Amino acid sequence: MKDRKSARTKETIVRAARKIFSEHAYHTASIRMIGKEAGIEHPLINYYFPSKAELFDAIIREICEEFAASAGEWFDAIREREITEGFTEFIELLMEFNRHNPEPLRILALNLTQTKDFSLIPGYHRFPDLISRLHTLYVEKIKPMGPDQEIRMFLHSFYFLIISFLGAGPCIAQVQGMDPDGEPYREWMKATLLFIFLPRLKDINLPRAAAREDG
Amino acid sequence: MKDRKSARTKETIVRAARKIFSEHAYHTASIRMIGKEAGIEHPLINYYFPSKAELFDAIIREICEEFAASAGEWFDAIREREITEGFTEFIELLMEFNRHNPEPLRILALNLTQTKDFSLIPGYHRFPDLISRLHTLYVEKIKPMGPDQEIRMFLHSFYFLIISFLGAGPCIAQVQGMDPDGEPYREWMKATLLFIFLPRLKDINLPRAAAREDG
Structure with a gap:
């Protein structure tokens, strides 16, 4: 149950990140923008993806x-x-x-x-x-x-x-x-x-x- | 004499703007960056080019x-x-x-x-x-x-x-x-x-x- 929720959160982050990175070049996109798009708090994103670089790479x-x-x-x-x-x-x-x-x-x-x-x-x-x-x-x-x-x-x-x-x-x-x-x-x-x-x-x-x- | 100085200042601004705009997309470039590159104060740039839009257009x-x-x-x-x-x-x-x-x-x-x-x-x-x-x-x-x-x-x-x-x-x-x-x-x-x-x-x-x- 926890795993499933975790997978869903990760999926929501990835979807939001794809959207933001398709509208802003890497250097101008931010974890904050992605959090806002996903409706997920900044620290929770960092729990799954410790840095913008790792999220972009994914x-x-x-x-x-x-x-x-x-x-x-x-x-x-x-x-x-x-x-x-x-x-x-x-x-x-x-x-x-x-x-x-x-x-x-x-x-x-x-x-x-x-x-x-x-x-x-x-x-x-x-x-x-x-x-x-x-x-x-x-x-x-x-x-x-x-x-x-x-x-x-x-x-x-x-x-x-x-x-x-x-x-x-x-x-x-x-x-x-x-x-x-x-x-x-x-x-x-x-x-x-x-x-x-x-x-x-x-x-x-x-x-x-x-x-x-x-x- | 004043005209010549004015033309030179404008030329310095344009040169700096070309450099900054060739390194940053329009939305992420700023008059501040251009000022720093040119070694010219922000308000003086605005005297020649009232907005970033006008400078970019030029x-x-x-x-x-x-x-x-x-x-x-x-x-x-x-x-x-x-x-x-x-x-x-x-x-x-x-x-x-x-x-x-x-x-x-x-x-x-x-x-x-x-x-x-x-x-x-x-x-x-x-x-x-x-x-x-x-x-x-x-x-x-x-x-x-x-x-x-x-x-x-x-x-x-x-x-x-x-x-x-x-x-x-x-x-x-x-x-x-x-x-x-x-x-x-x-x-x-x-x-x-x-x-x-x-x-x-x-x-x-x-x-x-x-x-x-x-x-």
Whole structure:
């Protein structure tokens, strides 16, 4: 009974922390804000998470797990599909994930730009790990035929652009004169990602032609 | 004499503000921080810039001007060049600009992700204007032959990825296991941007082939 209550309190803290960390960069978020959001006293939060750093690290670990698990499922869903169709489906799955669960990409986008003392942000070593895991998953499940160097350039550009498009949606949508939560912005993102990335996705996934004119 | 002193004080404030705003997002930067950086008393800053909003707006206006003016020169420099060569040169000019003047892209990157109340950030309407101006400049100077819709998708993806690569360099370089100020990261960015964007740059700049297989 006590354990169950304890688990529930911890869950409430984590939920509030995800919300606050998706609205404020690590350095400006505070345990006080999270306590207020959760309706839980400051000292009780410290009982479960002794420092803001530990709480943030727990959140980063959780969102990286969620994202990698989902990406694994998406790769499974598209592995047998024709490239254009599969890539379209992948983008739709990603946008749908973000619609129901916008916090992970927002937290990443918000903290990605903390240029000054990036190495001091706790848990941020998990971010390179996530990118590596996504790479490994892609290679294992999709079995692309291109050189590893090109696969890396492709995946990194795609993920960083996605983090901007979805994690910084309100700004980028406004540049398009669109509502970040509306269908036109989603259509614009999908069309843009397909337009930009499809040629190189074909290059890295399909057996090479004998000669390449660029690259 | 008094005018000259006044201009110098204003210039000192602007320089300090650019530094602070490139290290802290708008909502967390303060006139107090800027005063400390400039070695100028708070009330004197308010004499020149009555509010943080007005000072930020002045900085955003200035960095947008600088960026658009430079982009205009870069387009002039490459307009007669072969596409791959011209694009390589453009990326090099852009990276060189950022090396000597890193504040504009950092300020953009840092504030782009302020998702919550983006419309409340003063001067931020200048950002869509900048993207439009860059588009107009490109069309006037380079005279691309592709559909306007594709040119927009290309330019927006390119600029948003550049803002991440250069404005959030310390994080993205770390994902590559590189020093953000080192030559390997610059080489990686250049190779990646060429790899991802060259196929579509050829599409939007050159007369269309009779049939397109995707798009």
